[in-house]
Amino acid sequence: MKEISKKVKEIASRLLSEGQVDVFLAWEKGNQDYLTRPLVVRSAEEAERIVFDEYSIHNLSNYLLKFRDGNEKVGLVVKGCDSRGVIRLLEDNQFSRDRLYIVGVCCPGMKDPLKAIKRNSGLLQNIPDDDKADKCSNCAYPNPLIYDELLGSEQEPNVKGERQAKIQEIENMSPDERYEFFRENFERCIRCYACRQACVACNCRVCIFDEMRPQWVGRENNETDNMMYHLVRAYHMAGRCVECGECERVCPVDIPLMLINSKLAKDANEFFGPYEAGIKYEEGSKPALSVYRLDDPDEGFM
Amino acid sequence: MKILSKDKVERVLDKLAESAEVFVPLSRANSSGFYSWKTRNPEKEQLMLETLNVYLSPKNVGFPQTEKMYSIIQSGTEAQIKETFEDSSPRIIFGLRACDARAIRCLDDVFLTRGYEDSFYKARRDNMVLIGQACYEPGPNCFCQAMGVDPLEPEVDIVIRDCGDKGYIWETKTPKGEELTTSISNLLEEKELKAPEAKAFQTQVDYEGVAEKLKGMFEHPIWEDLSSNCQNCGICTYVCPSCHCFDIQVKSWGEEGYRFRCWDSCMYGEYTAEAGGGNPRPTTKERFRNRFLHKLEFFSERYGYPLCTGCGRCIVACPTGINIVNIINEVKEASVDV
Secondary structure (H helix, E strand, O other), X not given: OHHHHHHHHHHHHHHHHOOOOOEEEEEEEOOOOOOEEEEEEOOOOHHHHOEOOOOOOOOHHHHHHHHOOOOOOEEEEEOHHHHHHHHHHHHOOOOOHHHEEEEEEOOOOOOOHHHHHHHOOOOOOOOOOOOOOHHHHEXXXXXXXXXXXXXXXXXXXXXXXXXXXXXXXXHOOOHHHHHHHHHHHHHOOOOOOHHHHOOOOOOOOOOOOOOOOOOOOOOOOOHHHHHHHHHHHHHHHOOOOOOOOHHHHHOOOOOOXXXXXXXXXXXXXXXXXXXXXXXXXXXXXXXXXXXOOOOOOOHHHO | OEEEOHHHHHHHHHHHHHHOEEEEEEEEOOEEEEEEHHHOOOOOXXXXXXXXXXXXXXXXXXXXOEEEEEEEEEEOOEEEEEEXXXXXXXXXXEEEOHHHHHHHHHHHHHHXXXXXXXXXXXXXXXXXXXXXXXXXXXXXXXXXXXXXXXOOOOOOOXXXXXXXXXXXXXXXXXXXXXHHHHHOHHHOEEOOOOOOOOOOOOOOOOOOOHHHHHOOOOOOOHHHHHOOOOOOOOHXXXXXXXXXXXXXXXXXXXXXXXXXXXXXXXXXXXXHOOOOOOXXXXXXXXXXXXXHHHHHHHHHHHHOOOOOOOOOHHHHHOOOOOOXXXXXXXXXXXXXXX
């Protein structure tokens, strides 16, 4: 990991000093061992702050949205899951490939800095000291799927299957039980929209939840409006979620959002597949459910 | 002095809950916050009086995330108020810390002073009794003292001091507290106990002069840099005990409807969206700057003390590691001649 960190720093420094990129997205160290945070670098000098370590968990492809307007060339570091986010943005025409310099890192799985700070905060009980972040126990693509330069040695997928088992369990529930399961989880939602903000597939310029005229979703923090928020977001994720798990990781009230997203990914694959979002970039290709055709056999889609 | 022995805490809460809704620090569904004692599920949820604090602050007790204000009925072009939902039922917050008590003072100043009394807040606040717990051991992200809060003397009606196995010292501070103490006096004992030694703060920060310095830093390049990794969610504003922005909206169907208010966040684009389509805070930088200037400068100018109480919750909750202590330090160090 130290070797990779050094190389990332060198690459960033080289790209910035040679003018190949204007901005480079990586990580820096905060004031605790477990605090690694995203960093936006604009000069070779600033690149000295860059680190890559076992807490570099954030999906930096999301930060590309800050640069989508304009002509700046952006370099960034991606792990396997993050690279799918880059493909998402390319497919959605949010970025052109020639504005990107992608440094891929084969990822052995990360630890979660948020869990670590919460565990040490004195504010929460029973936060387990897992070896790997939850999202890294459901990792089908540890190796970057799009890159200009690749670091590290290829890693094996790590799908523990717990999430899939839970999805199966929910599929087998009666509608009432299922409703109750989600009601209980969404009841906790504080509507901070961190799930949306951390999501690379949430790249609409004006989000439906921010629209005022008409206001599609009410702002009350109650069963109806919370449910509406999460269900509408879920539908928008179908066929688009790249399963990076950031929404679930950043949720301050621990809502198991990836159960929903993975179920929808599974359905998209079964109904419209074989299909997995963001695993291969081909110019002009579109995610399932993003194609509109006049000869669509289903009138409902017209 | 009056002592509350630890084996009587639950009895005291039961007794208080007979005549008021008592909000206590509880663990709940992998999180924690102040919840009504009556709603506790004893099999799953623990009273968290001996941890540092809880994750969600008691802000929602006096200022709920969603509060129905009044219902309306329309007849022709006229609208009439059918019912107003001011809620003055008695409430007690038990075991809040000095940082959260200070945050309630911030809300009091905002909602009840400077020429306007918010009747919805006032109804809740007038019938609220605060039982605070003194903090003797600051946590890794605590810096209340630097923000002018005394962790040993929460600004409340009754203070309890944890003396270990021997129980809590029970100190009544106000007439409201006196009344409550009388109502449970049979559950308290008369005994002498010594309060523990206060431990040192792990986080040091110097707020001195920051509000003044920020006056000249609105256009400073520091905001671009500090906000560059902010993802613009609203976690910090919602876990914050003192952030108090709200929106008033209406829900209606046919000729009926109601107005409600709900927490809003200056981190959202919609917060400053204008009817004509403009937005004076179009990007993360302007929103981020506003939040920290409000915490560290604007509120101080108006009320004489900062809006940050040093509880450290935003530091723990921020998904991208933004730390208000670092921000204060950066502001301190920033050169203002640029």
